[in-house]
Every structure is written in structure tokens, then in C-alpha cells.
Amino acid sequence: MATKAKIKKARSAKSKSKKAKPTKSKPATVKAAKAVRAKAKPMADIDFRTSEGGKKTIAAAAIEALSAGLRGKVVDQFAPNYDEARTIWNAMIDRRPGLIVRCAGAADVIDSVRFARDNGLLVAVRGGGHNIGGSAVCDGGVVIDLSQMKSVRVDPATKRAWVEPGATLADVDKETQAFGLAVPTGINSTTGIAGLTLGGGFGWITRKFGLTIDNLLSADVVTADGKLVRANAKENPDLFWALRGGGGNFGVITAFEFQLHQLGPQVLAGLVVHPFEHAASLLKDYRRIIASAPDELTCWVVMRKAPPLPFLPAEWHGKEILVLAMCYSGDIKAGEKATAELRALGKPIADVVGPAPFAAWQQAFDPLLTPGARNYWKSHDFTQLSDGAITLLLDAVHHLPGPECEIFIGHVGGAAGRVALDATAFPQRNAHFVMNVHARWRETSMDKTCISWARKLFDAAAPHATGTAYVNFMPGDEADRVEAAYGANYSRLTQVKYRYDPSNLFRINQNVRPAG
Numbered sequence: 001m002a003t004k005a006k007i008k009k010a011r012s013a014k015s016k017s018k019k020a021k022p023t024k025s026k027p028a029t030v031k032a033a034k035a036v037r038a039k040a041k042p043m044a045d046i047d048f049r050t051s052e053g054g055k056k057t058i059a060a061a062a063i064e065a066l067s068a069g070l071r072g073k074v075v076d077q078f079a080p081n082y083d084e085a086r087t088i089w090n091a092m093i094d095r096r097p098g099l100i101v102r103c104a105g106a107a108d109v110i111d112s113v114r115f116a117r118d119n120g121l122l123v124a125v126r127g128g129g130h131n132i133g134g135s136a137v138c139d140g141g142v143v144i145d146l147s148q149m150k151s152v153r154v155d156p157a158t159k160r161a162w163v164e165p166g167a168t169l170a171d172v173d174k175e176t177q178a179f180g181l182a183v184p185t186g187i188n189s190t191t192g193i194a195g196l197t198l199g200g201g202f203g204w205i206t207r208k209f210g211l212t213i214d215n216l217l218s219a220d221v222v223t224a225d226g227k228l229v230r231a232n233a234k235e236n237p238d239l240f241w242a243l244r245g246g247g248g249n250f251g252v253i254t255a256f257e258f259q260l261h262q263l264g265p266q267v268l269a270g271l272v273v274h275p276f277e278h279a280a281s282l283l284k285d286y287r288r289i290i291a292s293a294p295d296e297l298t299c300w301v302v303m304r305k306a307p308p309l310p311f312l313p314a315e316w317h318g319k320e321i322l323v324l325a326m327c328y329s330g331d332i333k334a335g336e337k338a339t340a341e342l343r344a345l346g347k348p349i350a351d352v353v354g355p356a357p358f359a360a361w362q363q364a365f366d367p368l369l370t371p372g373a374r375n376y377w378k379s380h381d382f383t384q385l386s387d388g389a390i391t392l393l394l395d396a397v398h399h400l401p402g403p404e405c406e407i408f409i410g411h412v413g414g415a416a417g418r419v420a421l422d423a424t425a426f427p428q429r430n431a432h433f434v435m436n437v438h439a440r441w442r443e444t445s446m447d448k449t450c451i452s453w454a455r456k457l458f459d460a461a462a463p464h465a466t467g468t469a470y471v472n473f474m475p476g477d478e479a480d481r482v483e484a485a486y487g488a489n490y491s492r493l494t495q496v497k498y499r500y501d502p503s504n505l506f507r508i509n510q511n512v513r514p515a516g
């Protein structure tokens with residue numbers, strides 16, 4: 001049987017000989033690459049981590065048997081694309097899975113779940129790879145990677161979409177907006193629809209149309225026993241309840257069915273950028289105006305140092321600013337009216353609010369949220385922005401530790417707030433604002449400074465917050481906060497977990513412990 005060392009040597013010899021004789025034409029290069037790949041087999045034995053924290057070696061023959069049965073591909077540590085396949089959005093996360101299974105469909109997911117379960121291996125599930133705590137990957141375990149499953153099918157007649165779990169928000173917007181339809185999601189288009197949906201999902205049109213989960217009609221789920229089930233209001237309703245906010249605890253979703261709404265393709269949206277020196281009065285005026293905003297109007301506050309955006313005069317770059325980022329999900333003229341009071345506040349540096357294609361507005365923050373930076377988040381829910389909370393926010397912005405650090409105040413409520421607290425697992429129906437303290441930097445030497453800054457504001461703001469939390473904004477060190485985050489819904493979640501995943505196979509997430 002081939003040993004790891006032998007295989008490594010063989011592969012490195014291959015790559016050296018490839019360097020020595022460069023191929024001239026593209027087809028020849030492709031041929032050579034394919035030959036290397038083919039000859040790279042057989043695979044090596046792999047030392048895995050078990051779900052209980054031990055070690056287990058799986059023989060190459062068993063890995064090959066798994067691989068041979070897939071439509072997708074396995075990626076082990078010797079594969080040329082191993083580093084690419086284990087890299088996720090947050091550069092703080094550097095984990096080395098034993099095996100990454102890039103699934104092509106539900107059958108591959110079933111095979112992967114059975115392989116991991118039968119061998120007692122640690123499992124992580126990857127959608128778009130955006131989770132801040134890095135739950136898409138695990139050291140030494142099996143990553144069930146859904147990122148290649150990107151299909152989005154829309155039926156304009158019934159206003160429904162069927163979405164695979166590797167689709168990003170941009171993929172969903174592209175297909176739905178082709179018919180002037182939309183489902184509420186988040187504000188960064190490279191985020192995965194899967195993880196976002198399972199945690200709840202909110203963004204620019206949530207106040208009008210509800211959370212992403214409020215528009216989920218059904219899901220296909222591979223459960224821990226390796227079986228595919230349907231969850232909706234009639235079939236497995238307890239599972240359907242738990243999937244809507246309970247995260248990746250209950251199985252692997254291979255397809256989501258969403259209700260769509262008529263929107264756009266043009267909406268009124270954009271940014272009003274203010275000097276930070278007027279932030280105290282602006283935040284109080286914002287609070288007053290937003291208290292009676294129609295569901296169509298959503299306005300988030302972003303506080304940070306000004307990035308070098310083309311519409312901002314150069315003298316403002318690098319200085320603290322307060323941004324009112326707004327979107328009106330309705331008629332453009334009505335939007336002009338509804339946003340007028342907010343846009344009349346103070347003396348802005350720039351006002352770039354206007355009609356824009358909804359799909360383009362969904363990507364407006366992408367340039368500031370690219371993958372590859374180090375990121376750490378702390379988040380609280382607020383029913384209101386108290387004077388005390390505002391004072392703390394102002395102080396934190398005066399002590400921003402870097403040019404990319406920022407504080408987002410997400411504006412929710414509206415339709416999302418009118419769903420009963422126990423109708424889904426999502427615990428934050430009473431929140432009107434979700435604060436995300438977003439520390440973001442490049443150098444490892446800044447880790448301590450940036451993380452401390454986020455934690456300091458988080459700790460100080462706790463008395464002003466509800467105590468619930470958005471699980472999708474929780475970093476990896478908040479495992480002890482999960483129960484409080486779910487509040488009254490936690491107990492029921494533990495029971496559904498026990499029914500569908502009694503051995504806690506799906507534990508690399510904001511983990512709900514099974515309770516029989």
C-alpha cells in the first residue's frame with residue numbers, strides 16, 4: 001500500500017519534471033495536468049480526527065471507493081487544489097481537513113454523510129464559506145463541500161425558486177431578477193445562500209418581505225442517518241421549524257425552495273455620507289425618523305474611516321464618517337418621498353441615493369468585504385438605540401484600530417418582526433437593530449488590538465442589548481452563547497436535534513446539543 005511519504009515524493013517528482021520540460025501549447029498543458037492527476041492515484045491512507053476528538057486512519061482503498069462512487073471529486077492534502085479548497089472568506093481561519101468532498105449532488109452528499117458517520121469522523125459542512133467562525137472547515141475531519149452545487153431554477157409563474165446550497169446571493173439575484181423577482185437575503189453578494197438561510201438571513205428588503213427563512217417553502221435534507229427527507233409545513237414540520245434559524249445542526253440541505261416577490265429591477269438605493277463629528281445628533285435623528293419608517297424603507301448605519309471611494313473627495317479618505325445606507329423596496333417616486341427626511345439631515349459629504357438595479361445594489365458593499373482579510377465580529381441585538389448605546393458607539397469609532405474596521409447597525413423589524421417568536425427557531429423577532437462590530441485587518445501583529453477593540457464595545461454595550469444574538473454573526477469563540485442566543489426556542493431545538501442527529505454528527509456550527 002502506498003505511504004503518504006512515497007506519494008508526496010512521487011507527486012513532487014512529477015511537478016519537478018513538469019517544470020523541467022515546459023509544455024508549449026495549451027492543449028498539451030491540459031493533457032499533462034490530466035495525466036498527472038490520473039497518475040496521482042492511488043490515494044494515500046489518511047489520518048482523520050474522529051467526532052469524539054480521537055484519531056483514526058482510513059485506508060487508501062476506502063477513500064478510493066468513496067471517490068469512485070461520486071459524481072464530484074475528493075480533495076486530499078496532496079491534491080494541487082488542496083489549499084484553494086480549504087480556504088474560506090476569513091483569513092483568520094487556517095484549518096487542514098483530512099478530506100474535502102466536493103459534492104455534485106444529493107447522492108454525493110448521502111455518500112459523504114454515510115462515510116463520515118460509519119467511520120465516526122468529524123464533519124464540517126461548507127456552503128459559501130463565509131461563516132466568520134470558520135465552521136465550513138475543520139482540522140482533520142471530512143468537509144462536505146457544497147460550493148460546486150450552484151443551480152438556481154426559477155418558475156416565474158408560481159414565483160418560486162429552487163436553489164442548490166453552493167449558490168451565492170449573487171447567483172440567486174441574477175436568476176430571480178431576470179424576471180423582476182427577489183427573495184430577501186443579505187448585503188454582501190458573495191455570501192452563500194445556504195448558511196445565510198439556515199441562520200435566518202436579513203438584508204435590504206427584509207422589512208418588506210421578511211427574513212430569508214420566512215420565504216423558505218421547503219428544503220431537501222440529508223439527515224445524519226444518510227437519508228434524504230423533505231421538510232416543509234406538512235412533511236417533517238418539526239425539522240422545518242428547526243431549519244429556519246437553527247443553523248446547520250440538523251442535516252445537510254441539498255435544495256432550498258423559496259417564495260419570490262415582485263421587485264425592481266430598479267429600486268431607489270444608495271449612500272449618504274456624513275462627517276463623523278455630527279454623529280451624535282445624526283444617530284438621534286436617525287432613531288426618530290426610523291421609528292415610523294414604512295416597511296419598504298430600510299436604512300443601515302455604517303461607521304468607519306472613509307475608504308477611497310470615487311464619489312468621496314480625496315481629503316475625506318481615511319477620516320471617520322457616518323454612512324446612512326438606504327434602500328426602498330417599492331415604487332421609486334414613493335421612495336424619493338420616504339427617504340427625503342433622512343437625506344435632508346445635516347450637511348453630507350456625498351449623497352449618492354438614486355434609482356439603481358436591485359442586483360447591483362445587492363453588490364454595493366462587496367468591494368469593502370472581499371475575502372482574504374483577517375476578521376473578527378461581535379454582535380448584539382437592540383430593540384432601540386438608547387442614548388447610552390449611542391455614546392458607546394461614538395467612543396468606539398474614535399478608537400477604530402484600523403482603516404477597515406467598522407460598526408454596522410443593521411435595520412430590521414417590519415415584516416420580520418411580525419412573525420411569532422415560536423413560529424420558527426429564529427430568536428430575534430423583537431430586534432429592530434443588529435449591531436455588528438466588525439474588526440477587519442491584514443497583519444497578524446494586529447490580531448490582539450483589533451479583537452480587543454471589538455470585545456470592549458461588545459462588553460460595554462451588553463446592558464443595552466436584548467441578550468439574543470444572530471448566530472450567523474457569532475465568532476468561533478462564542479459556543480457558550482448559543483443557548484442564550486436562542487432564548488425561549490433553545491429547548492425545542494435540542495429536542496429536534498435529538499430526533500434527527502442524536503449523536504451530534506453535525507457539531508461544527510453554533511452547536512445545539514441533542515436532548516432526548
Ligand SMILES: Cc1cc2nc3c(=O)[nH]c(=O)nc-3n(C[C@H](O)[C@H](O)[C@H](O)COP(=O)(O)OP(=O)(O)OC[C@H]3O[C@@H](n4cnc5c(N)ncnc54)[C@H](O)[C@@H]3O)c2cc1C
Pocket residue numbers: 089124125126127128129130131132134135136137146165185186187188190191192193194195196197198199200201202203247248249251252253254369472473508509510
Ligand atoms: C461579508 C459578510 C457579510 C454578511 N452579511 C450578512 C447579511 O447582510 N445578512 C445576513 O443575514 N448574514 C450576513 N452574513 C452572515 C452570513 O449569513 C453567515 O456568514 C453565513 O454562515 C454564510 O453562509 P455560507 O454558506 O456562506 O457560509 P459557510 O461558512 O459555508 O456555512 C456556514 C455554516 O452553515 C452551515 N451550512 C452551510 N451550508 C449548509 C447546508 N447546505 N446544509 C447544512 N448546513 C449548512 C454549516 O454549519 C456551515 O458551517 C455576512 C457574512 C459575511 C462574511
